[in-house]
Amino acid sequence: MLEVQNIHTFIGQFHILEGVSLTVPAGSIVALLGRNGAGKTTTLKSVLGLTPPRAGKIIFNGQEIQGRRSFDIAALGIGFVPEHRAIFRDLSVAENLRIAERRKGDFARKEAFIFSLFPDLQRLIKLSGANLSGGQQQMLAVARALVPDNKLLLIDEPSEGLAPVIIEQMMEAIRQLSAETTVLLVEQNFIVASRLAQHYVIIEEGRSVQHGLMADLVNDKETIHRYLGAA
Template sequence: MSSSGTETSDVAEADDRERSTPLLELEDVHTYYGESHILQGVNLSVEEGEIVALIGRNGVGKTTTLRSILQLTPPREGTVRFSGEDVTGESTHEVADEGIGWVPEERRMFGYLTVEENVRVSVGPDQEYEALRDYVFELFPDLERFRDKEARNLSGGQQQMLAIARGMVGDNDLLLVDEPSEGLAPMIVDQVVDALREASAETTMVLVEQNFPLAMDLADRFYLLDHGTVVESGSTEGVTADDERIRRYLSA
């Protein structure tokens, strides 16, 4: 999805630049809801092509981190950089336009719009709408079958597919995915995981997920949050919930 820009200069220099500029970088981000200090200095970075999981108990600031990246709840302190550019304080639609998609908690379908209209809203005015629509309809045949149905009539799993499809057609370099498996039957979760893998072939992904084994299975790296800060991070390789450094923060 992104241009690597290696066609002119030498490859080594381009590689070097990619390594030095993460796709997404949060530096000492502090975010409040009114007087409640939710994020208390979050630092994290995401490289292009990665799937990064944000894990931690309820209420530690995972969703708030995603909202801070999109400037839906703008940080009061700290910096959010996307593709090397400081986006802190920009409007949400500008940040989204630069290539960040959001698959929010509870899907947030436009229930009174049809499935196809939900897809249409997500495609920018300068994009090839029909090609993108056909692409997601091919990925998710259920969506094509119910394209003229109002989205509120879809099942939970179908709504999740639509939410992911909506994130995929927006020509995004980064997808913020919040609790995709929440409230879904195990069989449906498998389909959602497949959809996420499909999406991750196209974009970098930050994934908030309560289901720990699922998060470890999907993601390359993880950040563990507690009380609004990152307390652990690293590769997901071989990490299990029994890990002492994880268990301490995840068990109730």
């Protein structure tokens, strides 16, 4: 579904990505792992054209998308759930969902599915985004990406700063939505990532250094320790 081939991305003068390659097979969840500052978020932003890569190829469903404008890339069916609960605080929950419609009636079609994943949101529909708790905002951010028919979701740090019980809820929701959508997941919390994803890619200092099946990585304590610093 998504193939990133040896991309190089600069932010200002800084060479952030120095060769990242990864493949996201359709219907799977792929976890993008690595330490803080390794380039995980920049990889997602490069796919989306927010920080366009200077070299390399990004192929989505057989089309090369590097160099296209962000809103054109999004319109191909790539949804983004940014880190830090990036909702619109001045809009209500309903408006946050409505604004994500790409075709009229998207929200009406997906409403039942979205509220089955996040029943809380239905109750809060009229509140403004600023009045939601952190967990509710994160749910809304994920829900918003589900409104249009996205073929691929890029989810950045969904568990960051959330209470354990909310993380469980979020994981369950991601597991359920992955039945309909392919997911590329950036996640610091290795336990969360390992329980959700079937594949992994590790990024270290702007380079993709290792990839494979999550089931193999879980037993590879040395790799986990070396690249992720987790035990």
